[in-house]
Amino acid sequence: MYSALTLREAILENLKSRTWRAGHRLPTERELCGQFGLSRGAVRRVLADLKGRGLITQTVGSGTYVSEAVAQALAELSHGESPLATSPAELMSARLVLEPAIIAMVVGNATTADFARMEECCDRGEAAASLEEFELWDGRLHEAIAGAAHNAFISAVFQRMNEVRAQSEWGMLKRRSATPERRLDYQREHRELVAALKDRDGARAVQLCLEHLTHVRRNLLGY
Structure with missing residues (x-):
């Protein structure tokens, strides 16, 4: 295997x-x-x-x-395409530190085009016909938020994180933990986070980001 x-x-x-x-x-x-x-x-x-x-x-x-x-x-x-051998627990720990930390940069630097991309990712995720497609657009949304910081290093880090999400162990956990209700919760949380970013409300966006990631970790890993 x-x-x-x-x-x-x-x-x-x-x-x-x-x-x-x-x-x-x-x-x-x-x-x-x-x-x-x-x-x-x-x-x-x-x-x-x-x-x-x-x-x-x-x-x-x-x-x-x-x-x-x-x-x-x-x-x-060519600058380094191979994803690190990272467990889902390690990835979630990193996300809980990194994603809230870049909110201030996103609030300060995001453009109208960035917000349109975030909305598109939400739309495509909500319209997804399968869990795999939803997971793809879930990852693309978080990558789009990171891209809105307009910092090349941060964008590279989040691309690498999405590569880790493509590994089989992450997908297995997602399938085991997936329910229609949880997917609806994630969709609502995504929309609320994007709305706070569009309002340039950094404090609320950080809070929503932490709550969403903690929710994902609890569903995936049980804590």
């Missing part, structure tokens, strides 16, 4: 070695599931992350292909 990280690194190695060039068709999701011993959801999360970074494209009814812009996308990852 391999991890989602192993799948991600295997795909990246094929891209970096040019074994798979622009336009190359990747194995199907079913084939990747069988080869790496992963669930369909885990494979889809890895592919969604790579697609979001411009490395691959997906066409409904046709398949997954190496992007025509793969060289540029790989160059953007």
Whole structure:
């Protein structure tokens, strides 16, 4: 049994070695599931992350292909693309320290476009037809909030955190703890946090951020 990280690194190695060039068709999701011993959801999360970074494209009814812009996308990852081997407990501890700490920067630096991106992530998460899709847009929302700080180092840290969320252990905990009621709670908490940021209410945004992350930790880890 391999991890989602192993799948991600295997795909990246094929891209970096040019074994798979622009336009190359990747194995199907079913084939990747069988080869790496992963669930369909885990494979889809890895592919969604790579697609979001411009490395691959997906066409409904046709398949997954190496992007025509793969060289540029790989160059953007060259500063250090491999996620750290981090447990869900370690990730939650880091999030509880880092995410509230950047609120003041977000309140001070966020633009109208940043708020529109946050709203889009909320919309897409609420419209998600599966837990995996919801989790993807949940991660994108937190990454968008970090991006609104307009600090390259912070953005890089949060991209790395999202890579950790793509690992199989995090996905397994999410599936075990997921209920329709909890998803609705998360959606409401996301909306309240974005509203506080748009109001430039830093104190309330910090409070809401801490409450949301504590709620997530309790549901995932039981404390």
